[in-house]
Amino acid sequence: MSDCLTLRFTVPADDFTRAGEASSSTKATLKQLGLPADIIRRVAIVMYEGEINMVIHANGGEITVEICPDQIVMVLKDTGPGIPDIQQAMQAGWSTASGAARDLGFGAGMGLPNMKKCADSLDIESTVGVGTTVTAVVRL
Amino acid sequence: MTVGELMDSGLFQVVNRGDDLDRPVERVFCCDLLSVAMCNAPAGCAWVTVMGNINTLAVVALTDAACVVLAGGAHLDDTAAQRAVQQGITVLATDQPIFEAALAIHQRLA
Numbered sequence: 707m708s709d710c711l712t713l714r715f716t717v718p719a720d721d722f723t724r725a726g727e728a729s730s731s732t733k734a735t736l737k738q739l740g741l742p743a744d745i746i747r748r749v750a751i752v753m754y755e756g757e758i759n760m761v762i763h764a765n766g767g768e769i770t771v772e773i774c775p776d777q778i779v780m781v782l783k784d785t786g787p788g789i790p791d792i793q794q795a796m797q798a799g800w801s802t803a804s805g806a807a808r809d810l811g812f813g814a815g816m817g818l819p820n821m822k823k824c825a826d827s828l829d830i831e832s833t834v835g836v837g838t839t840v841t842a843v844v845r846l
Numbered sequence: 847m848t849v850g851e852l853m854d855s856g857l858f859q860v861v862n863r864g865d866d867l868d869r870p871v872e873r874v875f876c877c878d879l880l881s882v883a884m885c886n887a888p889a890g891c892a893w894v895t896v897m898g899n900i901n902t903l904a905v906v907a908l909t910d911a912a913c914v915v916l917a918g919g920a921h922l923d924d925t926a927a928q929r930a931v932q933q934g935i936t937v938l939a940t941d942q943p944i945f946e947a948a949l950a951i952h953q954r955l956a
Contacts, residue, residue: 722900723900725901725904726901733908747909754904758881823885
């Protein structure tokens with residue numbers, strides 16, 4: 707039997723009002739498990755940025771969070787347009803967000819850099835026209 | 847100074863009275879880009895911003911900010927106002943620009 711707890715979320719497309727639900731739910735679970743505040747904050751930031759990216763760029767997607775004794779693994783999978791140049795997307799300040807997203811305070815080009823900063827490891831696999839899977843790990 | 851004391855200070859209009867009024871306000875933080883705020887807003891801060899949408903409240907909740915102050919005449923949209931009530935987040939507002947609003951809080955903390 708696995709020692710890991712698995713949480714699964716669906717992120718709806720184009721719905722900024724629900725973006726953050728997966729992060730909030732995960733944060734509440736980690737709090738209940740008594741994990742350190744710094745870990746919870748880092749996981750919440752990775753989750754939230756991932757959710758927002760899915761809403762802005764990818765028509766929603768699926769998030770799986772695996773909470774294990776030694777690490778928390780977040781897999782954020784979408785079937786959106788894909789990222790043509792991942793290196794460019796990782797640069798702070800680079801953004802292809804819409805005007806609507808910018809009006810809401812997003813689109814600063816900080817999403818992926820923030821995720822990288824808060825995760826111990828961040829892996830992005832993306833194929834244009836197929837989708838993107840981001841795997842982020844926070845070690846405990 | 848606690849959130850409740852900031853609320854009662856008369857500096858700002860009270861948009862929503864949150865749940866944790868005894869919580870100390872430890873710092874002031876100013877930022878309007880949500881991703882930047884998400885990464886840098888310190889827990890326990892009074893966050894001063896002109897962004898009054900539902901995502902502002904998500905960032906407050908996720909960063910553990912003590913409260914949010916909407917400056918420059920910004921206001922919560924209806925969805926955000928409902929969410930503030932649901933989540934028990936203290937929301938204050940002022941017509942003052944961000945700097946003046948933040949400075950007023952900072953002077954109370956000093």
